[in-house]
Structures are given as C-alpha cells and as structure tokens.
Amino acid sequence: MADATGKYLDVYQSWQQHLFNFNLAVRETNTPGLRKPQLAALYASLGHLVMSPATTATIVMPTGTGKTDTMLGLLIAGRLARTLVLVPSDALRSQLVEKCLGLKKLREIGAVSATALNPVVRAIGSGMSAEDVQQLAEANVIVATPQALQRFDTESLQALAELCSHLIIDETHHVAAMTWGRVKTAFKEKPCLQFTATPFREDNQPLEGKIIYNYPLKDAQIDGYFKAIEFHPVREYNLELADQVVADKAVELLRGDREQGFDHLLMVRARSQKRAESLFELYKKHEDLSPILIHSKVPNRVKLLGEIVEKKYKIIVCVDMLGEGFDLPELKIAAIHDQHRSPAVTLQFIGRLTRVDDTLGDAKFVSNIANQKVDYQMSVLYKESADWSAVIRDVSHDKIAREVEKETFTEQFPDDADSEDIFGLNPNPKISAIAYHVERDQWRPEKANHFSQKKEPLQFLSINDDSDTIIMVTRRESPVGWAQTSAIVDTNWILYLAYYHAPDKTLFIHSSGDESQATRFLNLIAKDARRINGEPTFRTLHDIKLMKLQNVGLSRTRKDLRFTMHVGRDINTVISEIENGTAKKSNIFATGYEDGQRTTVGCSHKGKIWEMNSSSIIYWIEWCKRASQKLNDATINPSEVLKDVIRSEKIEGAWPTGLFYADWPEPIAIENEQKISLALNGEIFNLLDVELGKPQRTDDLTLEVPVIAIAADGTECQLPDITIRLLNDSYKVSCPGVKIIFAEESSFEQYLDANPLVLLAVDGSMVEGNYRFYTPNSLDLKLPIALIEAWDWGTTQIHSESMRATRNMDTVQGFTYSQIEDDYAFIFNDDGAGEIADLVAIKESKDAIFVDLYHCKYCPQKDRPGARVNDVYEVCGQASRSVKWLHTEEKFFNRLMGRYQQSLPKGFDRILKGDPIDLELLRNKCHDHEMIFRFVIVQPAISAAKISADQLAVLGTSYSYIKNVSGSDVRVVTSA
Template sequence: MANDAGNYSDVYKSWKHHLFNFKLADRGTATPGLRKPQLAALYAALGHLVMSPTTTGTVVMPTGTGKTDTMLGLLIAGRLSRTLFLVPSDALRTQLVEKCRGLKKLREIGAVSDIALNPIVNALSSKMSVEDVAQLAEANVIVATPQTLQRFEEDALQALSSLCSHLIIDEAHHVAAKTWWRVKNAFKAKPCLQFTATPFREDSQPIEGKIIYNYPLKDAQNDGYFKPIEFHPVREYNLDLADQVISEKAVELLRSDLALGLNHLLMVRAKSQKRAEELFLIYKRHEDLSPVLIHSKVKNRLNILDEIVQKKHKIIVCVDMLGEGFDLPELKIAAIHDQHKSPAVTLQFIGRLTRVDDKLGDAKFVSNIANQKIDHQMAALYKESADWSSVIRDVSHEKINREIEKEAFTEQFSDNTNAENIFGLNPNPKVSAVAFHVARDHWRPEQAKRFSRRKEMLQFFSINDEADTIIMVTRRESPVGWAQTSEIVDTNWILYLAYYHAADSTLFIHTSGDESQATYFLNLIAKKSRRINGEPTFRTLHNIKLMRLQNVGLSRARKDLRFTMHVGRDINTVISEIENGTAKKSNIFATGFELGERTTVGCSHKGKIWEMNSSSIMYWIEWCRRVSRKINDATIHPSDILKDVMRAEKITDSWPRGLFYADWPETIAIENEQRISLYFNGKIFNLLDIQLGKIQRVDDLTLSIPVLGMAEDGTEHQLPVISIRLYEDSYKFSCPEVKIIFSEESPLELYLDANPLVLLGVDGAIIEGNYRFFTPNGLGIKLPIALIEAWEWGATKIHKESMRAERDLDTVQGFTFSRIESDYAFIFNDDGSGEIADLVAIRESKDVIYVDLYHCKFCPMKEGVVRPGARVDDVYEVCGQASRSVKWLHTQEKFFDRLMDRYQKSLPKGFIRILKGDPKQLELLRNKCHDHEMVFRFVIVQPAISAEKISAEQLAVLGTSYSYIKNVSGSDIKVVTSP
C-alpha cells in the first residue's frame, strides 16, 4: 500500500515510474475502473497538454460524474511536477486537500497502484512572502483560494508562478472574477486546465479557454451517473399561503422516504438570512425531525455543520450553505421556497442531490409553480408535469451549446494563436464604421498581415474561415505632448475591424485609431474601393419614428462661416435650412423608435455611420449587415427622411392648452419602473403602482398633475400633486415631501427638474420641460372615421365604469367583457391604480400571441341623465391611459409577470382578476412569449362619445393617441362609442 513517506523528489520520481491504469469500469462484471467521462476527460486533457500547452483548456463534467478524481488522476497520468489547484472556497480547499493526500478512490478502482506515492500537499490560507513561497518547493501539490492569493504581493505571486509547473482551476465558471483573473494572469505562461460543470457565467463575461472536452448531461443520465429526479409541484397563488403549502408537501415526502427505510434529509432553500429565519418558524414544529437553521451568522455554525454531516438533523433550513464543496449524499429532498434564477446555479444545486448511491432513493424537489419569476430557459422546470431529468439536460445542453457557438465564432479565426490573444482581451468596440463598395475580386483580406507603419507595429492579426472578417490589433508609440524628447512615449493599442458583406459588395471598416490609420488599413485590404458617403449615408435614418435630432452639423457656402454645429433645442431653423437648400448636412445624430424599440443612429456626409453603443464583434457584424441593407437601397430618398423629424419650440409666455396625458420621463423605461419607488408619509409606492392623473391648468404658468398610488400593503393613497411652474427661460417642478428611490434616494422634484415628465397635447405635440416637440406632418391628425365602432349599450348603466371585484356586468367594463368574452381565450381585469388596461384580452394563433388592451371610461351623468355627445372632456383621460399603455410593448415576460403579480396581490382581498381562463394559461403565455410574436392592439371604449355627433375636437384628441401609438408601436387603435 502506498504511504506518505518520502520527499518531493521521491514522490515525483514514483509518478514518473508509475504506469497509470486507464482501464474503463465494467458494471456488468463489477470490474472496477475509471468512469467513461473520467477516461475521456483524461485523454482529452493529456492530448491538449501535448499539442497546445500554452492554450487554456476547459473540461466540462456535470456534478457527480467524478470531476475531482479526474483532476487528481491527471497529476499522476500526466506526471505534473508541481501543480497549483485554485478552488473557490475554503470548504472546497479542505475537501480537495483530504482527497489529494490519500488518492483513495483512484487506488480503490486500480487506476493508481502502490508504486505511486501520495503527493505532499500544502494548503495556503494566509499571505506569504517570497521567502515563504520558496519553502513550498517541498510540495507536489499546492491548494489555494483566489481570496488567499489576493493577499500576496506581486513578487510573491510571481515566485509562486515560477515554482509551479501547471495551474488547474476547479469550478472555472468563477474565473472571470477579478481575484481569479489576477492569479490566471500571473500563470499565463504555464499550462492551465479548467474544470467546471457549467462553462458559462451569469454576468455574460466569457470563460477564457477552449472547451477540450464536454460530457453532456444527457450522457451522464443515460450512463447512470445521475439518479432520476422527481419533481413534486404545488400550485398556490396566494403568497401568504405558499410557504406553508411547500413545507407540507416536502415534509410529507420526507416522512414517506423515512418510512421506507431511506436515510434521506430535507434541505429547505431560502434566498436570504431573513427568509431562512421566517421559514424555520414554519418547519420547527416538526420536532421529531430535529429541524436546524444554518447561515453565515448563526452561532456555533461549525458545530451545526458537523451535526448535519452526522445526520442528527433531518430538516436543514439554509441559505445556499450546502452548495459547492459540501458533499452529503443523504440530501435527497429539496424544498425550494426561493428559486435560483440562474441556470448555472440551478444545475450545480440539482447535481448535489442526484448523486448515485445504491442505499438511497431518487432526488425529490418541491416548489410552487404559480407565478415563477425566472429565466425563461428555466421556466420549463416549473411546469405542472415537468420532467426535471429531461429539462435540466436540455437547459444544460442549450447553455453549453451557446458557449460552444461563441467558441465556434472565435475558432473561425483559427489561423494562429493571435485570435486567442485577441478574443482573450474580450473586445467590445464602439459600434461604428465607414462603408465602401468593393468588388469581390478586389477584396484582399490576407494582405492585412503586411501591416507595417512607422512607430506602429502589428501585434495580433486574424482572418476567419469565411474570409469576410479581419480582426487586427497594433501597438503605436507617439511622443508625449508636454515634452520635447524621445526618451518617453505614449503607447496606444489600436483595434482594426473589417467586414465584407458579399451580398451587397460592401466593405465595412472600423478602427479605434484615426482617419489616416483607417485609410492605410483600407488600402492594404481592398483595391479600387469607392467610399459610400454623401446622401446614401443618411439612408440609415430611414424608418426611424418620432425621430429627434440630438445634434446636427451643417456645411455652409459662406466665406465667413463654413460649418456650424447645432445641439438640442435650436433644431427648427436647421431643418428648414436643409430643406430649402441654404445649408448641407454634414453629420446627424438622432434618437427614435424602429420597429417599436428605442434606437440611436449617427451618420455623416463623409461616410461615417454609428450607434451610441459598444458591443461584441458578433454584434458589430450583425449591425453592419443591417446598415448595408439601408445604404444600398436606392428607393430610400434621404431628402424625404427629415420630413418627420421632431422640431423643438421653446415655451415662454404660457403653457399650451389641451395637455391631457402625463407620463414618467423617457429616462425611466418600463423595465426600470419596477425597480423605482416613491416614498411619502412613511409608505413606499412602486412606480408601476402610481397613476398620474389628468393634467390640470391652474393658470397660464402653472400645471398640476394629481398622483394616486397603491402602497405595498395594497391601500390606495393620494400623494401630493406634481406642479410645474413655467419661467421665462426655464421651469420648476414641485412635489413636497415626496422622494424617489432609484440608484439613490432624492427629492422627486429635483429628479424631475433634471428629467421632466412627458406631456402630450391634443395637437400631437410632446412637451418636455419648457420645450414643445412636434413634427409638422404630425400636428392636428384626426382619428380616421373607419377606426370607430358604435355599440348598442341597451339599458347598461354607462355612467358606471368598473365591474370591480363583484363582477358587476351592468357597467362599461362589464358590458365590454360580455361583448368580447367569446373572442378570446384569456381575459384579465386589470382595473385599478397602476393598471396596464381595464381589460387585457389575449388569444393565440399559430406562433402569434395577440394582446388587446381595452381602456374603458364612463359617460358622466348630469341632472340624472346620461347623454352621449361631442364633449371633448370625455376623451382626455381615456386617451391618456391608452397612450401610456404603449410602453408595455416588447416587455415580453415582464408584461405577464405584471399581470400575475396583480392577480396574486388581489387574492387576499377576494378580488379574482382572471375573468376568463386560469393562471396556468398566464404562465404558459409567459413561457411562450420568447419564441412567439406578440401583437398588441389598443381599444378605447367610451360610450360618452356619440358616433353620430362626434366633434372635430374629439377626433383631434383621439387622433393624437392614434398617431402616438402608431409611431411608437406600429399598431392601430380602435375606438368604441355609442351610436
């Protein structure tokens, strides 16, 4: 039997003389040996160390398939002289050291014989000096966490790197963190292997390195390395009852397994210490199962962990304390009160409970499947009859394949090691380019490697397999501006990109350098190129709705004034000068909506095109393709593009009349509203639950806007009104004692001074601050008569608007529901503060989800009589509600999350918001929305309007909403009236 006798040299010499046994285990004959993924991973790793020792290799092995023993087997099979193991936690460090010192499992299966001595292992737990590091020379294996090595001075870390021959990183999905990267960088000249079950990071940062072996989770299941997974769902939409229902089901499963003689334990998963303490109060009544609470602040935590390992507690309430580095096979039941939202963490978590042990049963998971707010890739886990064994396999496959696709894109640039160096820098270029027409025969990408300029040297260069993309990095030295000497210089690293879009014979050039550098690069890689500039460049502005020119540069034909730059509010004269020919466009930067989404576009007469964004090279290439389609479309006439540009007009003497709609600033997108709150009088109001009322004109210089909010406890409150005072050259908001909680807490009125509310006028103009924005073609648009539909209301009490919890059908909303009920599969009553619409009606057809938003308003009763007519006041509020709801476009699952939240919060009050259908349909729609098109339609229901008597003023207000919704979303509206 091998022992621990000997020094470093003795151990290493025994490994060099040892013949590692690569025998595969045979379950049929009970012959011990390596598992299939272990054997394959060892072969892949050893081959990689021979063929590409300077390239980081990544081995993907699901939790429970023998990853740790594979790493240890590599020490002897590869005869690694001195290895640093980097692990993410103290628990994993302790676990690895214990396994490494005995090689117990490898010896039991016959992979390592008595000839090989156990390694001398040193675990690092504190800062070391260079002298201390030198003492580590007696170790064959050194184990450390990045947190420990972070305390090393740079010279000590370099000494450790020099001492070690190899670096092996466990749980490599942590590797992009700053502390890990410092170690990785110090070892960049040493062979490095990374092991992980999930080769992707939830912060979207890449894991550097090539995936040299991937053992799919499907194979692990088929090969019997994972026990089957049972999912036991509960469905409880009342949040006050959900935890109790989950606990009852989980304890029932535990007692059933114990009765069968299975020594199983139940883990209760909470997202925070506070939640864990709340849940422990629910579970502690099961005294015979000895529940225990454990988290980082619990006293005697180490003693409790020991008791857990000794199985003294059958129920363990924790906050991710039993994840990476904690191996307890008896943990077979999990009560998931707070789901992980990350596929990576979920897969790790599940893997801990699915290890194979003949003495134990199958893993069981319990969770509430009502209203799950999770990544759509994980949504399939929480369906009624979900097969978790299948789902986690598919999710793992999808996520890992995505990383492999990224790697495949990178590997298109595989002509040499330069590509790896470039992508290792994680390039995130500004999205910009200059385009050229280049014949296919004149595109010469291979010439880029001849790049050579004085004081600028080529460092990295690569062309992809398709020969349509070049990535290049150079190093340039230039004199410093403040000294007349060549002793010191500035060093700049320049990125060059070229993409050739063969379909349009168009070449796109990007460089982080200057014009001369771009020209030199172009002349290297293309012959007889023709720059696309002038008017075709401005075709990129095509199809931008509600376009605002943020800055405009003009070329002028005057001797005393050749160029002028216009920013912000002085756009009106600029547009007219362009249109009448007294000035020529030099450059334009604009914002607006394209296909219902916010976008930015920049273009110049010289040919530069850009977007206010930085992104990956893959995105830059896709952007080039989109731009190519526009600039090569001769049917787009740039002279027509500016006709719909928003003009800006300063408001001076008085506020415009006819302002009917107020909404939060453009800086607050709908996805941010749920993260923003208002604070008033000791209560917190989520911005989504705030309703801004109809704008009131106090006097010529003062506007006021009522504010109604629903607090977290479900009670409605009237907040102080928001008032806006107009001054000669400015404006001032007032909303005393109300604070906004965003990235920080500040007075709401100060926030609105810098980010003014958006106000909409009946003429179609948009007011922000003391400026009025409009397009000449968009003013005074009236609703097309064809969009009006008259209903016979019969004896319906149209002076009553809402059906409320009682489902009163003798109301405008109730009659509307009765009228449309048969047309939809799902109808939701969203009436109340913070509503999306009074009725949300949904139907499906093939791959499309149709969502119709019904905005209902009552007809006022005067002197006991209700008379539909032509009163313009009857359309202001409902048009504002319809205009406000357009921002829910493109929010996908957030839209359905909002409905589900409101459904759940209303349940304790006895208000059942789902009028047709059930919550399961809502969940299914939320899951489908990622791969189904969502088509919105907006319906205004106002019986106070008489179709026969409708006035021009009413049509103007309705036309404003129609125009606004059409421009932002591309959707039509319908207006329902009385005859």
C-alpha cells in the same frame, strides 16, 4: 527547507517512474477502475497538453461523475511538476487538500499504485509576499481560492506563476471576470485546464477556453451515475398559502421515506437569511424530525455543520449552505421555496442530491409550480408532469450547446495564439463604421497579414474566411504632448474590424484609431473601394419615428462661415435651412424609435455611421448588415428623411393649453420603472404602482400634475401634486416631501428639474421642461373616421365603469368583456391604479402572440353620449401610457401575474377567461414568438354621430403617438 524540497523531488520522481493504470471499471463483474467519463477526460486532457498546451482547455463533467478524482489522476498521469489548483470556496479548498493527501479513491480502484507517493500539498488562505511564495516550492500541489489570490500584489502573483508548471481551475463557472483576469494574465504562459459541470459563468460573461471534452448529462444518467429524480409539484397562486403547501408536501415525503427504512434528510432552500428564518417557523413544529436553521450568521455554525453530517437533524433549513464542498448522500429531499434562476446553480444543486448509493432511495424535489420566474429554458422543470431526469438532461445539453455555439464564431478564426489572445480580450467595440462598395474579387482579407507600420507594429490578427471578417490589434507609441523627449511615450492599442457583406458587395471598416489609420487598413485589404458618403449616408435615418436631432453639423456656402455646429434647442432654427437648401447636412446624431424600440443613429457626409453603443463583435456585424440594407436602398430619398423630425420651441409667458396626459421622464423606460420607487413619510411606492393624472393649468405660469399611488394594502392614496412653475428662461418643479429611490435616495424635485416629465397636448405636440416639441405633419392630426366603431350599448349602465371583483356585467367594462369574450383565448381584468389596461385580451397564432389592450371609460352621470372633449382626455392618456409595454416580453406577463397573485387574498380573481397557467405558458412562449400589441379605446360617452373636431383632435394625438412608437393603429369604440 532543503528537506522539504527533497520530499517534493521524491514525490515528483515517483510520479515519473509510475505507470498510471487506465483500466475502465466494469460494473457487471465488479472490476475496479476509472469511470468512463474519468477515462475519457484524462485521455482528452493528456492529448491536449501534448498538442496544444498554450490553449486554455475546458473539461465538462456533470456533478457526481468523479470530476475531482479526474483532476487528481491528471496530476500523476500527466506527471505535472507543480500545479496550482484554483477552487471557488474555502470548503472546497479543505476538501481538495484532504483528498490530495491520500489519493484514497484512486488507490482503491487501482489507478494509482504504491509506487506513486502522495503529493506534498499546501493551501493558500491569505495574501503572501514574493519571498513567502518561494516557501511553496516544497509543494507538488498548491490549492487556493480566487479570494486569496486577490490579496496578492502583482509581484507575488507573478512569483507564484513562475513557480508553478500548470494551472487547474475547478468549478470554473464561479470565477468572476475581474478575479480571473489577474490570474490569467500572470499564468498566460502556463498550460491551463478548467473543470466544470456547467460551462457558463454566473456573471453572464463568456467562459474562456476551448471545450475539449463534454460528458453529456444524458450519458451520465444512462451510465448509472445518477439516481432517478422525482418531482412532486404543488400549485398555489395565493402567496400567503404557498410556503405552507410546499412544507406540508416535503414533510409528507420525508416521513414516507423514513417509514420505508431510508435514512433520508430534508433540505429546505431559501434565498435569504430573512426568508430562511420565516420558513423555519413552518417546519419547527415537527419536533420529532429535529429541524435546524443554519446560515452564515447562526452562532456555532461549524459545530452545527458537524452535527448535520452526523445526521442529528432530519430537516435542515438553509441558505445555500450545503452546496459545493458538502457531501452528505442522505440529503435526498429538497423543498425549493425559492428557485435558483441560474441554470448553472440549479444543475449543481440537483447533482448534490442525486449521487448513487445503494442504501438510499431516489432524490425528491418539491416546489410550487405556480408563477415560476426562472430562466425560460429552466421553466420546463416546473411543469405539472415534468420528468426532472429528462428535463435536467435536456436543459444541460441546450445550455452547453449555447456555449459551443459561442465558440463556433470564434473557431471560424484560425486556431492560433493571436485568435485566442484577441477573444481573450473580450473585445467590445464602439458601434461605428465607414462603408465601401467593393467587388467580391477585390476583397482580399489575407493581405492583412502584411500590415506593417514602423510606429504601429501588428500585435494580433485573426481572419474568419467563412464570415468575411477581420479582427486586428496593433500597438502605437507616440510622444506625449507636454514634453519634448522620446524618453516617455503614450501607448495606444488600436482595434481594427472589417466585415464584407457579400449580398450588397459592401465592406464595413471600423478603427478605434484615426481616419488615416482606417484608410491604410482599407487600402491593404480591398482594391478599388468606393466610399459610401454624401447624401446616401443619411439613408440610415430612414424610418426613425419621433426622431429628435441631438446635434447637427451644417456645411455653408458663405466665405466667412464654412461650418456651424448646433446642439440642443438651437437645432430647431436650422431645420428649415436644411429643407430649403441654404445649408447642407454635414453630420447628424438623432434619437427615436425603430420597430417600436428606442434607438440612436449617427451619420456624416464623409461616410461615417454610428450608434451610441458598445457591444460584441457579433452585434457589430449584425448592425452592419442592417445598415447595409438602408445604404443600398435607392428608393430612400435622403432629402426626405428629416421631414418628420421633431422641432422645438421655447415656451414663454404662459404654458400651452390643451395638455391632457403626463408621463415619466424619457430616461425612465419600463424596464427601469420596477427598479424605481417614490418615498413619502417613510412609505415606499414602486413606480409601476404610481400614476400621473391629467395636468391642470392653474394659471398661466403654473401646472399641477396629480400623483396617485397604491399603498401596500392595495388602497389608493394621493401624493403631493407635482407643480411645474414656468420661469423666464427655465422651469422649476416642486413636490414637497417626496424622494426618489433609484440606486440611492435623492430629491424627487431635483430629479424632475434635470429630467422633465413628458406632457402631451391636444394639438399633438409634447412638452418637456420649458420647451414644446412637434412635427409639422403630426400637428392637429384628427383620428381617421374609419377607426371608429359604434356599439349598441342597449340597457348597459354606461355611467358605471368597472366590473370589480363581483364581475358586474352591467358596466362599461363588463359589456366590453361580453362583446369580445369569444374572440380571445385569455382575458384579464387589470382594472385599477397601476393598470396596463382595463382589459388585456390575448390570442395566439402559430408564431405570434396578439395582445389587445382595451381602455374603458364611463359616461359621466346624467350625461348622454355626445361631443364633450373632456370625455376623451383621461382614456387617451391611459392608452398613450400603455404603449410603453411594447417589447417588454416576460416583464409584461410578470406584471399581470403579480397583480393576479396580489389580488387573490382579497377575493379578486382577475382572470376572466383562461387559467393562471396560461400566463406562465405565454411568458415562456414570448421569447420565440412575436408579440403584437394593439390598442382599443372604449368610451360610450362619445357619440359617433355627434363626434366633435376637438374630440377627434385628442383622439388623433393619442393615435399619432401610439402609431409612431408601436406601428399599431388605435380602434375607438363609441356609442352610435
């Protein structure tokens, strides 16, 4: 051990005596030296270690620009005593150890001379005890993976941190939050540098550390560190043909390159082992190109990898096997059958194939550009004439710019240890606050520096003067409630937030502690603050549609009863008391819709406002801004905010009549439907392909709801009806044999017992379980006559509804299409089970996408247009159901594209006007364009001249429901 440690000291001493050569390579004169990004990154890193060693730093260098040798150069140029290098994979660990042992490239370019000895390197492959860690003292460089450090106990990890002088993290975007958390804590006092090509993490969490150097990909291309990238797109929407088209094009390019004398290889990228095995069947027929399949479960994988490096195989079908740690310059053609959705992975992947080598040609990528479901910024890669060199450069710049923007808010706070510690905690406060009116000159954020409490010392404090924001963390110790001793205490960490909204002169205070703590904080930072409480607080309930009160606290004037709390069904009994003034609102928590989206709102007479949510500090500030608008709007009358609140009443003795529409339980929002399935006798149906029919009242106590599903072959099949039995004080659901699959499989009956279907009645009320919900102002609401539009149907066969694949224009749907064709740029035939609407018609303006959903219904055979209420039940149910697609953005377009592709093999082209690429462009635009939905019911069985009160009531119920949720009117097209 003494000899080994002596070798470590010899190496370290040689680095102390060594003069690192910072010469820059000159390509024109073949002068060896460091690459431009290497030199700049070294200067930035060395300067950071001198000026701000306590701050975690990030160095961004695109793949292929010499990132690894920059890290190795830093060891010697910075004379780092003992460094732990964290890498994401075993392959990279082995590669880095090998490069450390020789410093080959650095010596070849003259950056490191013979004076500097090669480091003693040790690799960590498994957990170690604290005693074992001491054996690593013989090493100048220790290389480990996060997985290996996960096997260290706390004592061993701390011993490792104490042993090392510096921490370097390679490929930082791979390091997940939990894995990195323990290491960061252990190495908190040690300088940390992070090297990455893509400073955005794969787990969607913010990448910690200040970006001290960023070498743009654009500069890397200009400086010649990447070969040009050729993109060879194919466009095939038929999913049964797409893989073969990609394979044919990729093999054609490979043969062409090899005929030109390039020793190129083709990599075929698949997302899973099953997909790789399927794709291999397409390529194995090219026997002269020696195809090989390799993934983690292939036998003799290590041997095969060695043979791949020896270029024994010309076509390599793999599942992310040849990424970081695998350097094979001859890999120049990629067949991308399954696109990466992560920009980080895409940029890494492309970088592996674009290394400069004078003996090789340009990198070539082949992909099917039909229906790309990648990140919307990355989708520009898959356009017909995409310049991948330019696009990758721009997307990389934009993505890195996003990370820099995230830092902008952080950097507005002081550049000190407290700010770093606070944001290192990644605060995610509950969304709540108390608001105060404070004059601008009475807002004194700097006073927070003087926070002083004997039992609650200040731990971290950061003030953002530009955004008028304070973030503070304190530590409070208090005796435990179950012991009369000071020997043990409870420790609580308290988060304080303050945001001053200058336009309204309104200060918002949040504290995770109690009200007295929040008050002390307020008094410190603001003078003459006037709390916004009482009735104005309830203005936050304004404009909440379909509002349901979840709990209500009331203040009463009786001496024997000062306060009552009401939850659930009990709330219905006290709404009238609030309205007639016999009780005062103390606190209210409600759910509902605002701007077409589900929301929660809480408010109390004492002034507290909240949302049932936890989120980032940036979100909390934006929430405060929205709340400020309502709190300061004197035109909102707090006594009227509950006028449209939903009442409830228990259903007893018999189910109500007039139920015409059934929908899934409230917890199943549209974003969840695609993740949920129903199973029956081994067959599985995605919930988006399952439709509920009109509820049938078989007797006073029994409801039956038909369930229609689309099988894998596209045919409709009937699942067991959902039977709902009314009990004395409850209800019971029956749906024999059906299971629901959401995370895990469970009984569908039991799920519906706990989460009842939503049933809509003709009178405008809703039924959930054994309770009826309604608002007085929406009961028996009739459709406004002005929304009815009568068409002359001529000789159209109004008894036939669907155009079907033959595009039969002599139908209700066909005639509707002929009437609207000139009004839209894109029209889609979505008719069939699981439809959004029969016709989806879309047009654009400069900054909005207008989506009109046409729901068509036929006139029953032999009947003439008239006043039959049965003619409106089903079509109104369909229109009401489609409102759930609001605010789904790309999911909406993905649904249309999926149905289009699934129908093509059956000879059914659903696009009536426009092209499939229009759907892709709309999907990309929906992120920065407002989507405005409108709803149209088309039913020629209704006679505008004879329309009945019953028909108007059903139409009015659907109109009211859609209007409340979406804010949109509903047009109704009838016969004359």
